[in-house]
Amino acid sequence: MRKNQSAELRKPEILESYYQVLIEEGLEGASIGKIADRLNIHPSLIIHYFKTKERMKLALVDLLVEKYNAPEFLSLAHIEDNEERFLALMETLFSFEWSRTVDPGVHFGFYYLSFRSETIQARFKEMFKALRDHLKNQMAYFSSKGVIKVQDPEKAADIIITLMEGLEFHSQFLSTGKPFQVFAQAAKETAILALKSGQL
Amino acid sequence: MRKNQSAELRKPEILESYYQVLIEEGLEGASIGKIADRLNIHPSLIIHYFKTKERMKLALVDLLVEKYNAPEFLSLAHIEDNEERFLALMETLFSFEWSRTVDPGVHFGFYYLSFRSETIQARFKEMFKALRDHLKNQMAYFSSKGVIKVQDPEKAADIIITLMEGLEFHSQFLSTGKPFQVFAQAAKETAILALKSGQL
């Protein structure tokens, strides 16, 4: 009836509701109806804004990718000492906060969808590429300063991300009550070891 | 009409069909109807055997877990030299064949479901526990023989699995056309480095 919100407000509102329903009910449970209920709006309104559910899904992926890619976490320029800054970077990459930028269940769900949706897969590949490129540069720099020893900065970046994502996996399937940090520490140390070993 | 198959034959047949449909159409697309079509049987027959779709899902998880846990891959007892056997084990764990025991898309799908199904999560936790325990024993042994140097065999096993699963992830989101083996090699070498470093 009323017209009290604008598209620029409604669309993110809907995506946020979608995200919340996804956390609670998963991909199977996240129907347009439920997303609408949570906002006390009519389901048609969601279609009005996004045309199809598929497009809304992509919009949410984009939003989450953006969230993940915004590296406010990674601005460590204030730390002058190279060794210290390197360690701070590693600390951040294997931190709980970083790993929970986006709900892991939701992230995992979209990763899963990427197996059958080229569009979604492309989004995530881009996202990881951005992270990889950033780490690649950092590793090249730290190596040039003698903090670490790598010949192939890309491979080094890949190993870091592999350990990061493996850690995510570990916390879902191998954790035995111990806090996240315990094993995160081991993963981080392995990364540092590899970076300093000269093997990469 | 006819009664030409027995339960012991039909049930695995149905699960195999479910698995194939999952590969092609994903969790959302794997309806009882499609699974039945592929076998030219009536959908009701599937319900007759499994009562509910949920139970059929669990039965498939069990089957895949079994498949993954059957370690015919890991029987390396014929290799006498410890160092050689250790390297062969590492080679196997990071091999393409091992990583494709079960279709990665399907595996990922069930991993995803485990975020909202305690039953499924329990199955996978058990599965990884079995692998971890096996690796733990192996690492303790190899360490006692001086092939590697670890004080905490469990942590060592965890790092191996973390790198293995991270590799899976890498091949889905970070690979750039290069064959699986290229980066698998780097992951494997990192694992060996960590195991021999004395850090774990």
Next chain:
DNA sequence: ATTTTAATTGAATATACAGTTAATAATTAC
């Protein structure tokens, strides 16, 4: 003040889906 645009709802549609119940035919057990 009037027209145009956009937010919002209501009702309706078509479809796909899991599951039920009853019937039929073949196999097994006795």
Next chain:
DNA sequence: GTAATTATTAACTGTATATTCAATTAAAAT
């Protein structure tokens, strides 16, 4: 050879789903 069992289908139900279309109301533009 008859009875019990079980594999199989047929017909059906109920529900949840995304999406459409038309109507209404408020705001923006003129």
